[in-house]
Amino acid sequence: MTADRGAQHPPAAGEGRPPAGAIAVQDRYADDFAWCYGCGRHNPAGLGLKTHWDGEGTVTRFRPRPEHMAVPGYVYGGLIASLIDCHSMATASLALYHRDGHRLGDPEPVPRCVTASLQVDYLRPTPLGPELVVRGRVVELGARKAVVESELYANGVLCARGRVVAVPAPPTMTGASPGQGEG
């Protein structure tokens, strides 16, 4: 499949970037939950993903490194799965925060979700080079789980779609105690 068959991202959904210094969901995870290889602010060897609320939904932007290839010219599927995973967890976590009446910037930490299941459909090759944009929305929000659907775009073209089941991380998961999920 080639890009010219791609679905264009609706321009109304907030292509603009968050303002400099805007708070990311991951900035507000509690310290014990801020070590994730994908998105933990305390993990200097990780990817450093940041998920923002742009007024209409969540967005994560990331430019893969040159080594993040499947074959030359295309992004590695495992990285795409990682982007969708962390973005979807942040989206679920923010939905819980909003449900509790909070907004990013409030002093209370954002609750951390972890992944129960991850489904990624690779719709077309993702070109390696441009910044990737992931957008998500919560399609189910219950007491014990949230379901998030996320879409990954390159150059405005939809390249992959994810469906992720998130569950709140139990407090016992911190400090290397037994817990649930993989975040």
Add this chain to the structure above:
Amino acid sequence: MTADRGAQHPPAAGEGRPPAGAIAVQDRYADDFAWCYGCGRHNPAGLGLKTHWDGEGTVTRFRPRPEHMAVPGYVYGGLIASLIDCHSMATASLALYHRDGHRLGDPEPVPRCVTASLQVDYLRPTPLGPELVVRGRVVELGARKAVVESELYANGVLCARGRVVAVPAPPTMTGASPGQGEG
């Protein structure tokens, strides 16, 4: 969920390691298809995953690095997705090779598959520290796709299960040409 509820891996399925110098599936991908971040022998910045045939099935072993955490003490879900992805692609590729009458060690390169879809169920937290073992089997092998089910173990305990749809990589995917899939 805690490890004491874990399903033990059947000991008959070849816990032994491949002999030193044993050929991995990834050693026999064509050069153009050997750049994958997860398992490409030409990608020194990647994970260097290697998938072997152990007489009964495929096995990939990998010890995560300390930074590959979700929270301290547990493996990052995106890494688990990557392990299952590369292992399943190698398993599908080897199945095609076997179907063509080849065995690893034959001079012909192993055909490369890429990922059409990836499903991972995180059954329990995966402890960070021990070597992880991924085992896979082909549950469907057709002309245009293969379906692989893979299981990931830590300390002999089943921690995650994957179901992956693989498609043969088109020759046009090399050299940054348009292709299909994300492998």
